[in-house]
Amino acid sequence: MQFAMQPERHINVVELESLLDYGFRDHSLLLEALTHGSYQLPGISRCYQRLEFLGDSVLDFLITSYMYNLYPGMSPGQLTDLRSSAVNNDCYAFAAVKAELHKHILHASPLLHEQIKNFAESFGKLSLQSTSGWGSETTVPKVLGEFIESLAGAILVDSGYSIETVWNCIRPILEPLATLDTMKLHPVKELGELCQRDSYENKTSVSYVDGKASITITVEANGVSYTATHTGMNKKDCKEISCQNCVGEVESKHDKIIVASSKLLSLQFGLAIQSSN
Amino acid sequence: MQFAMQPERHINVVELESLLDYGFRDHSLLLEALTHGSYQLPGISRCYQRLEFLGDSVLDFLITSYMYNLYPGMSPGQLTDLRSSAVNNDCYAFAAVKAELHKHILHASPLLHEQIKNFAESFGKLSLQSTSGWGSETTVPKVLGEFIESLAGAILVDSGYSIETVWNCIRPILEPLATLDTMKLHPVKELGELCQRDSYENKTSVSYVDGKASITITVEANGVSYTATHTGMNKKDCKEISCQNCVGEVESKHDKIIVASSKLLSLQFGLAIQSSN
Structure with a gap:
């Protein structure tokens, strides 16, 4: 157990499990995935970043496999561009706000609070078309995309490394995934x-x-x-x-x-x- | 079937299967994984690059998971540096030559032939210590590392997406994996x-x-x-x-x-x- 405190005291487990369509065996993994470095309480020993490290790579692999199978005739170069367009922090950040995951992040940073608030408010005004790429002048709080990755990492570990489970839980949150028509070059x-x-x-x-x-x-x-x-x-x-x-x-x-x-x-x-x- | 020709006519299936410690159900995947774009014969419709695209991400995921589990106390930053040191084309290229996989690549490029020959010859002279990083002035033919990835991709597809099988086959070829002591920053x-x-x-x-x-x-x-x-x-x-x-x-x-x-x-x-x- 990484977290000595009861996860239920810090996060809304029921709502999160419903949102992810996944029941955690170990709620402390869910808590770890949602804990920013600024949120320090006795008994909470680590933040979301190790799970993010893991989740980043499992999402890359899952989306890569998905595209490899979906487009059997696509050239390797096109596949690479398409993947870059779907596997990137901005996409994940938009997905996080769309799913209202940002409301569940545990942090104690006034700056981050402001950034997330501003981004979530401007989110409604932005069309989906303009949100699938990079280089937006609207500051996209990096941390939002990273929480999609840490949640993927938490589900991976909790499910005993079942990549199918991760895909089934995270894919609906990331939809619509980039296609040849909607993708943007980095x-x-x-x-x-x-x-x-x-x-x-x-x-x-x-x-x-x-x-x-x-x-x-x-x-x-x-x-x-x-x-x-x-x-x-x-x-x-x-x-x-x-x-x-x-x-x-x-x-x-x-x-x-x-x-x-x-x-x-x-x-x-x-x-x-x-x-x- | 992507390859109408008999794979056995082009590659030494027995030797390769022994080298990878894996028996392919579909030999045409092994052929595809070893076919460079320059090797064009009627009936051979595609090169190794789609499988490389897939294999790249599965190896990244496997090595990431391995390190995540091996170093439970390591900071996310150290984990990222360590992974970069193990998941890179130069490492894979050295592994390919050490396992003598370079002898099985199908290509028709005199330049590539020369590059691979030179690299394989100089390989013996280089100490293992100096081969685990980047920026070497010795030209490392990029393609060599990519074939490690395409082979991982071929095993992944052939095994019905069994990531355990890929790990069991490719890990021995990649050993020794970078540790905190041997890693180099990019x-x-x-x-x-x-x-x-x-x-x-x-x-x-x-x-x-x-x-x-x-x-x-x-x-x-x-x-x-x-x-x-x-x-x-x-x-x-x-x-x-x-x-x-x-x-x-x-x-x-x-x-x-x-x-x-x-x-x-x-x-x-x-x-x-x-x-x-």
Whole structure:
């Protein structure tokens, strides 16, 4: 027993078990999965992060297997992009709020409280379409997605490593999973592919000021320079947002002429086909 | 059946099954797992990469679960570093050559032939200690590690998704798995941690020349600039090697004075303790 205290005193076991459609043999695992590092009470010795470590990998494996079987004709590259689009923290965070799991998280951080509250409030206003990707300027509290993983880890351990049980419990929460039509490329990958395709140079510079990371992405596109900078606590998030914004810059300004001329071309091509019929 | 041709005509099924300690129900899965994209024969419709996609995630999950259970007191951060040290392409590539799996790969690429030959020859000369990490200047053919993953994927599918079977077959090939004593940090992470710890600025610049990526890492350490560049076909490898070399530069030159003074300090401290006893 990791938790000497009675789990039922801290979490609503009945509601959570109904939400997950799973009855825990060991309620202390459920408590561990929902306990943030800031929530310290005597008898509570550890937080959700070990279960998150485990749950992260079981969810990756389950979604990978699912996609492997669902799309027998899909190329490995497409499968990888599709998986990245479904197996990512933002997706999990949206799923957590949709299932109202955020109400059950045990923490004692005023900052986290504010972030979760803001995110949950803005969640209703965001369309599902815009929530399946990365690089959103709305701060997605990372911890929310991580709790989906820690819950998956808790069910895995509690069920004696039954991956089927984990899938049956977590899949409904994650639905709808990304499909070829709804998937979005990761911004860092999107920028990389854009630059490689068009032989643009790109530079990333990182600096730290007062413990915050500041990431600047610069793309040199045929003599024109595009730059995007983002500063924040999390370097990875900053890179994603900078890349997302830089791709947006390049696409909206630089590619305008190219898109316009290619549209003209397809219009002409369409007319040519029409006239030949 | 994905493969119309008889697998036994292309691969040594008996030897491979003995090597993996597993008897395949469907030999065509074993054939698929060992077929590189360059090996094209009528009737062979696909390469190892879909199985690699699947096997990658099952190995990650299996090693994660193993470490989660083996180290119940380990912090999530240490677990993550330890997993990264065991779940990486270089480790898998070394394991593939040690098990002589490289002799069974079906390909028709003279370049790959040369790379595998060189790597297998140099393998004997390298100590096991130096082979458990990344950033090695010895070109590790990526494909070798990927075949460990595709074989894991093939066993997974053939065994009806029995993760225990995959573990029993692949674990002996991967042994010895990284432990806290033998693990190495990923060079990109090592550089990031170094810069964050000492508030050094670091910059990454990427350029493409003739389809090759050139990555330059620059670290500004208290007014002194350290730079490392690596050029190659694979951007990720280039980044790893540049980071590895840049860490080496900083540590050997910049930190020399700090190390020297800290050694002096511990010597003095040691003497102080000795004299106080």
